């Protein structure tokens with residue numbers, strides 16, 4: 001409103017309006033400033049945000065790139081791995097098929113090898129038979145607790161192997177041993193068959209059994225266990241025997257020795273051929289201190305020994321122990337009962353090598369005869385008085401518990417002469433013994449001396465036979481004299497060498513293997529048997 005018209009109030013309101021206008025103007029200017037400032041701030045904020053996003057984006061890109069690179073590397077590694085695995089799988093498949101092929105080739109080669117070996121064995125056996133060679137098998141017994149107990153402290157060094165005798169294969173034995181102050185031993189020996197420590201009684205008998213078949217064809221057969229004391233001869237021939245056990249355990253079990261198995265086989269063979277009506281008589285003797293004792297004639301109720309027997313010269317310079325008790329048996333069980341009774345009477349002694357050392361050579365003979373001709377003359381058996389005149393056996397050994405059976409009708413009985421078809425002899429020799437090791441004294445030392453001398457005589461006989469000397473010293477010992485028919489005659493003879501694997505016994509083992517090697521050189525001409533011509537009564 002114009003001031004002229006308003007007076008004082010007009011001027012007031014005019015001034016007031018101007019004042020307010022100025023204020024409004026100032027506020028508007030502030031607003032403009034603030035808007036400008038805000039715009040600047042917006043701009044700055046936008047710039048700052050833009051920079052952050054850029055940095056974020058850049059770092060994200062960086063991380064992503066790294067991840068991508070790793071992913072690519074990983075993927076290519078996986079691809080390579082898969083490729084390698086595929087190649088390996090293919091190689092594996094081809095190796096597998098190659099291995100299968102080689103396995104089949106090996107099986108074929110092995111069966112060809114076994115076949116050739118079998119053929120070779122048959123041919124070798126034929127050759128052995130033609131030449132009359134002695135068959136020699138070797139059995140290495142396992143290391144047993146008493147070997148360690150008796151091991152001398154000097155050699156108880158754990159770095160020195162305790163076993164020094166090894167079966168390289170089923171025909172070769174290796175003795176390998178280093179001894180202080182002695183040249184090292186590295187000897188191999190070949191035999192018809194070698195059994196390692198893990199081989200069973202069944203395996204041993206598996207090779208004996210074919211020989212027994214020859215009995216049906218009229219061949220005489222002898223199986224003899226040879227070796228040092230405690231090396232497993234009685235185990236092999238008779239089976240395991242517990243000390244103090246009154247009767248050896250003949251009941252069927254996997255550890256049965258050659259004797260019970262052979263008895264079973266003998267009667268099986270006889271039953272297979274009933275038309276021949278073969279009968280079996282058994283005699284059992286021990287050669288103790290160079291005397292022959294008839295174990296079937298012994299009075300079981302006393303500790304006295306059985307009657308002594310002599311080896312007599314019969315016609316054709318054949319040697320035969322006459323006057324032996326021959327007990328007829330009709331089954332393997334009867335045979336074993338007879339053997340069990342006699343075995344209780346065999347001399348034995350505890351030595352520091354072996355708790356049940358046999359002190360005598362045991363010879364069990366089963367004679368197969370055909371039915372006696374009617375009206376044939378009786379065979380001579382010793383009268384009881386003659387047996388008693390021989391007197392008791394020398395002192396020295398502890399006898400196994402008495403209780404052996406007296407066999408009714410065994411002595412002095414008149415038996416009709418029969419025709420001998422074949423003879424089976426099972427010989428469990430006493431063990432050679434190194435006196436220093438076995439620690440025996442007194443009468444036991446005398447026994448040892450007799451045992452060692454008789455085994456030396458056996459070695460001399462085989463040496464003479466191998467060299468075909470004119471004179472064979474059978475008579476140097478009752479053992480060789482008794483076995484003359486078997487050693488130099490027409491029997492099929494199998495010697496089973498029994499050896500300990502221990503380094504402590506290596507000297508005896510070498511002696512035993514040397515004996516076997518010499519025995520193999522003996523050629524006695526073809527064994528007789530299977531002949532339609534009847535044999536002369538023995």
Ligand SMILES: Nc1ncnc2c1ncn2[C@@H]1O[C@H](COP(=O)(O)OP(=O)(O)OP(=O)(O)O)[C@@H](O)[C@H]1O
Nearest residue numbers: 141229230231232233234235240354357358430431
């Ligand atoms: N192959 C084997 N497996 C297990 N034990 C065995 C074996 N050979 C022998 N033995 C054990 O070794 C010990 C001695 O064996 P064994 O009685 O047969 O000897 P030995 O040669 O007959 O001795 P000795 O000539 O002194 O009578 C026995 O306890 C026997 O059971």
